[in-house]
Amino acid sequence: MTYIAKPKLNHPQAAVNTLGFTRRHYEGTISTLCAGCGHDSISGAIIQAFFELSIEPHRVAKLSGIGCSSKTPTYFLGGSHGFNSVHGRMPSVLTGANLANRDLIYLGVSGDGDSASIGFGQFGHSIRRGVNMLYVVENNGVYGLTKGQFSATADQGSKSKKGAINSDSPIDLVSVAMQLGATFVARSFSGDKTQLVPLLKAAIQHKGAAFIDVLSPCVAFNNHGGSTKSYDYLREHNEAVNRLDFIPKRDEITTDYAPGTVEDIEQHDGSVVRLHKVAEDYDPYDRIAAMNYLQAHAAAGELVTGLLYLDREPEDLHAHLGTVKAPLNSLGDKELCPGAKALDAINASLR
Amino acid sequence: MKKQLAAVNDFVVKFANVNGSGSASANTLFAKSIMRMGVPVSPRNIFPSNIQGLPTWYEVRVSERGWLGRRGGVDLMVAMNPQTWNEDVKEIAAGGYLFYDSTKPMPASKFRDDITVIGMPLTQICNRTYTDARQRQLFKNIIYVGALSALLDIDPEAIKKLIAEQYRGKEALLDSNIKAFEMGRDYARAEFKCPIGLRCEARDAVGDQVFLEGNSAAALGAVYGGATVCAWYPITPSSSVAEAFERHCKKFRREPETGDARFAIIQAEDELASIGMVIGAAWNGSRSFTATSGPGISLMQEFIGLAYFAEIPAVIIDVQRGGPSTGMPTRTQQSDVLSCAYASHGDTKHVLLFPEDPREAFELTALAFDYADRLQTPIFVMSDLDIGMNERLCKPLTWDDSKVIDRGKVMTAEMLDAGTAFGRYLDVDGDGIPYRTYPGTHPKSGAYFTRGTTKDRMAKYSEAGPDYIENMERLLKKFETAKSILPAPMRHQNQVATRIGVMYYGSTSPAMEEAFELLQEDGIVVNGLRIRAFPFHEEVEKFVAAHDVVFLVEQNRDAQLRTLLMTECEMDASKLTPVLHYDGTPITARFIAGAIAVKLGAKNAQAQRSAAGNS
Numbered sequence: 001m002t003y004i005a006k007p008k009l010n011h012p013q014a015a016v017n018t019l020g021f022t023r024r025h026y027e028g029t030i031s032t033l034c035a036g037c038g039h040d041s042i043s044g045a046i047i048q049a050f051f052e053l054s055i056e057p058h059r060v061a062k063l064s065g066i067g068c069s070s071k072t073p074t075y076f077l078g079g080s081h082g083f084n085s086v087h088g089r090m091p092s093v094l095t096g097a098n099l100a101n102r103d104l105i106y107l108g109v110s111g112d113g114d115s116a117s118i119g120f121g122q123f124g125h126s127i128r129r130g131v132n133m134l135y136v137v138e139n140n141g142v143y144g145l146t147k148g149q150f151s152a153t154a155d156q157g158s159k160s161k162k163g164a165i166n167s168d169s170p171i172d173l174v175s176v177a178m179q180l181g182a183t184f185v186a187r188s189f190s191g192d193k194t195q196l197v198p199l200l201k202a203a204i205q206h207k208g209a210a211f212i213d214v215l216s217p218c219v220a221f222n223n224h225g226g227s228t229k230s231y232d233y234l235r236e237h238n239e240a241v242n243r244l245d246f247i248p249k250r251d252e253i254t255t256d257y258a259p260g261t262v263e264d265i266e267q268h269d270g271s272v273v274r275l276h277k278v279a280e281d282y283d284p285y286d287r288i289a290a291m292n293y294l295q296a297h298a299a300a301g302e303l304v305t306g307l308l309y310l311d312r313e314p315e316d317l318h319a320h321l322g323t324v325k326a327p328l329n330s331l332g333d334k335e336l337c338p339g340a341k342a343l344d345a346i347n348a349s350l351r
Numbered sequence: 352m353k354k355q356l357a358a359v360n361d362f363v364v365k366f367a368n369v370n371g372s373g374s375a376s377a378n379t380l381f382a383k384s385i386m387r388m389g390v391p392v393s394p395r396n397i398f399p400s401n402i403q404g405l406p407t408w409y410e411v412r413v414s415e416r417g418w419l420g421r422r423g424g425v426d427l428m429v430a431m432n433p434q435t436w437n438e439d440v441k442e443i444a445a446g447g448y449l450f451y452d453s454t455k456p457m458p459a460s461k462f463r464d465d466i467t468v469i470g471m472p473l474t475q476i477c478n479r480t481y482t483d484a485r486q487r488q489l490f491k492n493i494i495y496v497g498a499l500s501a502l503l504d505i506d507p508e509a510i511k512k513l514i515a516e517q518y519r520g521k522e523a524l525l526d527s528n529i530k531a532f533e534m535g536r537d538y539a540r541a542e543f544k545c546p547i548g549l550r551c552e553a554r555d556a557v558g559d560q561v562f563l564e565g566n567s568a569a570a571l572g573a574v575y576g577g578a579t580v581c582a583w584y585p586i587t588p589s590s591s592v593a594e595a596f597e598r599h600c601k602k603f604r605r606e607p608e609t610g611d612a613r614f615a616i617i618q619a620e621d622e623l624a625s626i627g628m629v630i631g632a633a634w635n636g637s638r639s640f641t642a643t644s645g646p647g648i649s650l651m652q653e654f655i656g657l658a659y660f661a662e663i664p665a666v667i668i669d670v671q672r673g674g675p676s677t678g679m680p681t682r683t684q685q686s687d688v689l690s691c692a693y694a695s696h697g698d699t700k701h702v703l704l705f706p707e708d709p710r711e712a713f714e715l716t717a718l719a720f721d722y723a724d725r726l727q728t729p730i731f732v733m734s735d736l737d738i739g740m741n742e743r744l745c746k747p748l749t750w751d752d753s754k755v756i757d758r759g760k761v762m763t764a765e766m767l768d769a770g771t772a773f774g775r776y777l778d779v780d781g782d783g784i785p786y787r788t789y790p791g792t793h794p795k796s797g798a799y800f801t802r803g804t805t806k807d808r809m810a811k812y813s814e815a816g817p818d819y820i821e822n823m824e825r826l827l828k829k830f831e832t833a834k835s836i837l838p839a840p841m842r843h844q845n846q847v848a849t850r851i852g853v854m855y856y857g858s859t860s861p862a863m864e865e866a867f868e869l870l871q872e873d874g875i876v877v878n879g880l881r882i883r884a885f886p887f888h889e890e891v892e893k894f895v896a897a898h899d900v901v902f903l904v905e906q907n908r909d910a911q912l913r914t915l916l917m918t919e920c921e922m923d924a925s926k927l928t929p930v931l932h933y934d935g936t937p938i939t940a941r942f943i944a945g946a947i948a949v950k951l952g953a954k955n956a957q958a959q960r961s962a963a964g965n966s
Contacts, residue, residue: 056643058798061635073799074812081790083634086653086801090626092582096639097790099580099615101709104635104791122627125620324611326909328579329636329789333756335613336577338603340750346571347747350561 005312008031017054018250028078033068038190038216038231039138043075045193046107046136049200050077053248058125060105061097065090065119068145069111069138071215077107088119091135092125095317098131100317101327102318105204106133113143116152116171123173127209128180132316135211137173138190140218141229148221159226174308178291179209183314183345187305189234190217194243199307201246202273215303223251235245237298239284242306245274265312284310354446355467357548360390362417362426363880364499364549367439369432377387378409379490379742380513381499384411386507386562386744389554389932393861395741395937400587400680402874406435419744420862421706421937426549427503433691436461437493448547450499451718453716464524469543471498480531490531490701495537503804504546506553507536547761561710561747565738566642568634568709568748569668570595572716573640574603578666579582580639581762582617582628584647587680589670592642593599593618622647626654626665633664636761640722645687648694655848656695657762659804661828662776662785664723664730664759666913667691668716671735683736685857686910691731692885698823700830702837703731705883707860710745712738715838715883722862726833727761727784737908738857738936764788764793775810776822783828792876839888843867843879853947854929856882856912858937859904863938865949875948877902893918895927902947904930906938 006027007281019326031040050060057079064070066087083092094108102183106125115123115137115276128134150158153173154166161350177185184206188196203210215234217223219272223230228237249270261280265273275284290309297304324331356362368374375396380661382394393412399405412422427448430884435702438643442447445465453470462468473494476485500507519590539545568778570592573581583593597616604613615632625641632639643651648669656667673679674686694701704719706712706880713733719730762773765789776785785808788797799810807818843864855863860881870877880894895901895916901915910929916922930946932938 009707056794058794059791063631078715079798081788082800082802083631084800084804086631086657086803089623089627091617092627093631093634094583095617095624096580096633096637097635098631099617100632100637100639100787101791108878116794121620122624125624128869129617131460153466250443260435276500287534318615320613322610322612323615324606324609324613328613328615328632331579331613335757336579336607336749337575338754341577342603343748345560350563351557351560 007081013185017051019054019056021051023047023051025079026077026260027059027091028073028075031075032071033338034220037068038140038218039069039072040075042136042138042214042216043072045196045200046198046199047076048193049204051288052197053201055105055204057300059103060107062107062109063090063094063097064109065111067111067143068218069109070114071256072138073302082099084134087118088114089122089215090114091122092130095126095129095131097316100329102132102323103327106131107204107327108133109135110126110135111154111157112137112139112151112173114142120171122150124176126182127177127182127211130181130209130314130316130320132207132318133209134200134206135209137211137213138216139229140216140222141175141227142218143224144221145216147195158228159224161221161224170321173211174213175291175294178287178309181209181308183208183311184209185309186211186307187215187303188215189215189238189305191235191240192305193306195240197244198244202244202267202307203267205246205271205315207249207268208311208316214244217294221300224288234303237301237303239279239302239304240266240306241308242276242284243276243278245276247272247274267308273307273310278306283292284308353465353467355493355548356426356444356654357448360413360554361415362549363422363424363426364411364413364443365425366409367428367432367435368407368409369434370399370401370405370407371707372492372689373489374409374431374492376408377496377518378411380510380517381496382561382742383513383701384500384510385411385506386553386557387513388506388551389557390415391419391556391560391744392549393421393743394735397936398681411514413551415554415790416863417556417576418702418861418865418940420865423554423605423939423941429499431495442649443497444870447550447738449928450495452503460656462649467547469502469547471495471538471542473542476534480534484821490527493528493531494535497532498539500532501536501545502547503552504542504552505810507532511633514690537647557744560744562742562744563709563711564591564740565706565712565734566591566670567595567712569642569716569732569734569739570765571599571748572713573720574599575667575713576638576639577716578640578720578721579613580615580629580632580637581641582619582625583623583637583641584619584622586622586644587645588672588740589642589644589647589668591740592668592670593841597778607901610781622650623654626651626667629665630654630658630663633723634790638664638666638724638897640668642668642670645690646677648687648690651697655701656697656699656730659695659699659701660803661801662787663801664727666718666719666723666730666733668732671733679935683858683937684906684933684935685733685735685859686933687733688907689914690734692915700886701731702726702833703733703854704731704838706738707745707857707881708738708745710748713748718838720831721757722836725757725784725836726829727787728829729760733857735858739867754960760784762788762792762797764797766899767793767796773797775807776806776808776825778808778825778828782832783825783830786831795899834886834888836887839882840883840890840894841881842890843881843896845876845878849876849878850899851877851951852880852894852901853877853899853904853906854880854882854894859906861906862938862940862943866943869940869944870947873944873948874952877947882912887916887920891916892922895920895922899926900928901926902930904938904943904952908933
């Protein structure tokens with residue numbers, strides 16, 4: 001299907017957002033991934049999230065590494081600058097880009113091989129620096145582009161398509177992200193757009209290191225019996241602790257849920273994350289309790305999804321560095337070059 | 352009577368110390384005091400990969416003529432380290448001097464008959480005067496500087512002034528240092544015949560020159576060049592570049608109203624992340640750089656290829672050390688030439704700049720940011736440990752205020768609004784350099800996808816052969832364009848016509864300047880050409896064509912620049928004679944002149960010079 005160009009015409013009654021853009025403004029070129037790939041659903045959710053938030057695509061920079069997941073930025077936000085960097089190193093490129101211009105929105109898209117194997121170090125360090133970004137891992141437990149090798153997130157005992165059993169312990173990126181100080185941590189499933197889109201929206205608006213692990217089945221190499229990342233397995237084991245609504249600043253906040261199950265959390269920009277609690281004993285603001293909960297439920301074979309941790313007072317790398325409000329890439333000669341007179345003084349101090 | 356070396360303003364003093372004993376500041380004080388008398392000095396740190404306990408040396412060449420290369424040989428050894436005593440004593444030239452701490456008696460067998468021995472009970476004096484262990488150690492250094500000032504006839508006022516500058520505002524420290532200095536000086540004047548045969552006389556040979564380290568100078572160049580992002584990973588001998596950048600930025604890059612930083616410095620988790628951040632920042636329109644050394648260059652290879660192929664500016668300051676592998680982390684070499692010139696897999700070529708000293712490290716680093724933006728490619732500033740980690744006398748740093756930052760071909764929102772066609776890899780005017788846009792420039796046009804995969808001129812993914820070839824050929828054209836932009840080589844033209852040429856680059860320069868004179872004295876007439884950039888300027892080929900023999904002086908084993916010349920300029924290998932010095936010590940004029948003389952078959956004193964210089 002990949003040879004079919006997208007039609008240029010828009011439906012005249014297509015919904016528009018507050019910018020007057022339709023969803024089409026947020027699309028990219030047509031996907032070259034396999035039909036039924038979970039990653040395409042995530043791209044769809046990303047398009048939906050940016051559309052609903054009415055963010056101008058050119059104010060977004062989308063960066064990725066190498067692999068199936070890292071190819072997806074071409075399939076959404078065609079009006080954004082994109083950067084398909086080298087394998088496992090998207091986080092450093094994104095960090096540098098963020099330093100240069102703090103005013104753009106940074107979306108890092110990666111996979112489990114890209115972030116948990118070759119790029120595990122950069123993943124961790126970008127999180128611990130508090131880079132203001134949304135870091136999405138499209139997690140299928142397998143190397144798709146090289147045809148079905150296990151990745152580092154594959155569960156111990158899970159079976160490959162060729163029948164091999166994985167004997168290594170899996171890396172749980174959500175636990176690592178929490179441990180290393182991410183200020184927004186969530187897990188979702190590519191097949192659950194109602195859960196994923198609000199999570200993406202809240203994470204995009206979050207001013208700090210936001211991480212979402214999205215389980216995304218690989219239809220070609222990891223969707224068979226014995227896999228723990230197949231559609232069937234994930235539908236069966238998905239334990240949502242909460243559901244979100246995301247209410248941008250400008251929207252009226254209405255309450256139509258019974259108190260006690262719903263909580264509104266106001267973010268710094270005035271937007272509100274509305275949390276519908278499913279598991280009453282889950283507290284997403286208590287990092288230690290959340291980590292314990294995750295471990296306990298993982299041991300019971302349950303895959304906990306939803307907003308897992310939220311720091312209501314996040315700080316980002318620019319705050320840590322004390323950089324100026326203006327983007328560094330906007331500074332000119334006057335701000336940057338001390339000039340000849342200052343150099344004379346330096347010379348005088350060196351004699 | 353025993354021969355005693357005699358010289359005014361022309362000798363070498365070497366200090367043998369223990370790392371971490373606080374000797375560095377006293378030794379610097381010694382060197383600077385002579386400089387304040389108007390006599391040029393060039394000090395060099397010879398240090399181990401260690402923080403405390405291992406031997407370290409500080410070698411000061413005093414040269415009224417202004418020769419700043421390492422001379423080789425030692426006229427006065429200040430032997431403060433029992434661990435290296437034997438080798439230190441052995442290194443002294445016949446007729447030279449040995450100054451040592453005589454507190455503990457040494458057997459006669461530990462000395463030599465052909466040198467003058469000056470023993471001073473430094474430890475005893477310190478123990479008598481100070482009770483605190485740390486003070487005993489630190490003041491010992493100042494006391495020997497005091498003694499040396501008498502022995503070498505150094506102006507005590509120059510030293511006192513330097514001490515006063517160092518301890519401005521810390522009066523207690525100032526007084527105690529002056530006291531220690533005078534104690535040493537008075538002792539020497541009372542006990543020894545002062546001065547010895549080696550002595551200093553005030554001159555006016557320093558002028559307005561400045562004294563600074565290459566790493567600090569390169570960092571200042573980055574400030575003047577408009578760098579706002581620095582990402583780095585600690586590695587000897589480059590770490591002080593990033594540290595100096597931070598120091599300079601704190602002084603010059605604070606927003607006056609808020610005190611906020613107009614810079615961002617990240618100590619990354621490794622060199623891969625450092626260069627990744629540099630590339631990300633530069634892609635997004637900030638001038639950015641990293642500083643590293645050989646092992647870091649090895650780690651950065653994949654990213655450097657990405658920056659070359661996706662055409663993203665980056666400045667990489669490579670403070671070279673001895674390789675391969677961990678090699679000699681605290682010794683100098685020029686052995687990263689090839690690994691930088693052809694960094695990364697596939698067909699790549701990169702721009703290299705070769706500063707000769709701290710002043711040029713400043714100048715070329717500042718310029719490197721313009722080159723990187725104009726050429727949209729990584730630029731390597733090929734410094735080395737000898738330049739980077741030693742203070743060197745240079746002409747004052749200069750800056751032309753009329754110069755503005757040249758961001759190269761950047762398409763703005765206004766240009767896009769005016770309907771200018773934008774293709775990220777489109778060669779619009781034949782120089783091989785396309786236009787780029789910064790992310791976030793325009794709501795409707797100018798966005799493109801940056802990738803390390805092949806693409807067509809509009810930045811669309813393409814594995815079509817013709818698209819690939821067009822792109823690769825355009826990159827070659829861009830490399831040709833670079834030749835006309837980069838700094839031209841510097842010619843050292845002899846008055847007498849000659850068919851012998853010498854080419855050299857980087858930190859070889861001060862030794863070569865002196866070698867020209869040594870060669871001349873021995874009747875060997877040569878022309879010189881100092882190469883300052885790769886790709887090579889057309890002058891380089893002309894120079895080789897104009898001479899029958901061309902010596903190529905390098906500080907590596909494999910004659911790496913020669914390989915580059917042979918490959919890139921298709922030069923006749925037999926015409927390029929390598930002169931190679933790569934034991935990790937800075938090259939000397941004696942070595943160069945000796946090697947050239949031997950290679951030319953001259954049978955004179957040069958051969959001996961070679962032997963003396965290649966120690």
